[in-house]
Amino acid sequence: MASIIGSTKTSKYWYVMRDLKRSNAKLPGYKLLEKKQIRVFTPMKWELTGKSGIQTREQVPVIKDLLFAYSSLEELAPILQEEPKLQHRYVRGGKQHEPMIVRSDYMERFIHAVQSSDTPCFYLPEEITPNMYRRRIRIIGGALNNYEGHLVTVRGSRIKRLLVELPNLLAVAIEVNPEYIMLID
Structure with a gap:
């Protein structure tokens, strides 16, 4: 985990986020951020789901409340203000209310591996x-x-x-x- 101490609010990082919406929400956090044109990565898996008695295969998040957003604090702040169930994950034992981030090279490597x-x-x-x-x-x-x-x-x-x-x-x-x-x- 990298630290953002000494950075500006306009610098872009891969923020570790959590989405506390219900699993059947129509607009989960990762879709909301994509709609707002923020680069998002959510580890996905295939799952059979039943709607109206019909089984369909669709991609769902591996961990329901985990997503990564590549953005700046300045860009994320208004979105988090209007969507209180979308939140930063914070560093444990660190500076109070320091959002978790992942180094860009680690994240890009991880995304490439998953997509391959x-x-x-x-x-x-x-x-x-x-x-x-x-x-x-x-x-x-x-x-x-x-x-x-x-x-x-x-x-x-x-x-x-x-x-x-x-x-x-x-x-x-x-x-x-x-x-x-x-x-x-």
Whole structure:
């Protein structure tokens, strides 16, 4: 997590936000911010939903109240004022009311990794156990060229996955072709 101490209110950052609206709200936070032309990233997954007795497959947020907005405090302030259920997440144990931000390079790397996969597996930090981490690897070639991280092993699966993390927030395991994997020791 990066700090915004000493920055201006007009500088753009990836703010970690929370959306306290109901899960069936017509205009969830990420759609509201997109409508206001703010760049938003919300980790999504496919889910079967039933409306009027008809099952449909649609994308829904992995974590209902988590979204990331690339904006400035000055641009977000009026939106947060009119939408009280859309809020900043704040740094714990830090300066009082310091909004959480993610470094742009970490966020762009994470977004690219998620978008490069049809089946990303998301994990909260507490869900990642030490026995899931295997060898340290680098990807050579393909969509994730030069990505480094840990090879994730899930019991009973033969699929090779690279773990890409947003420290203390979220991680994603992305399927990689074994021919692109180079072990690092």
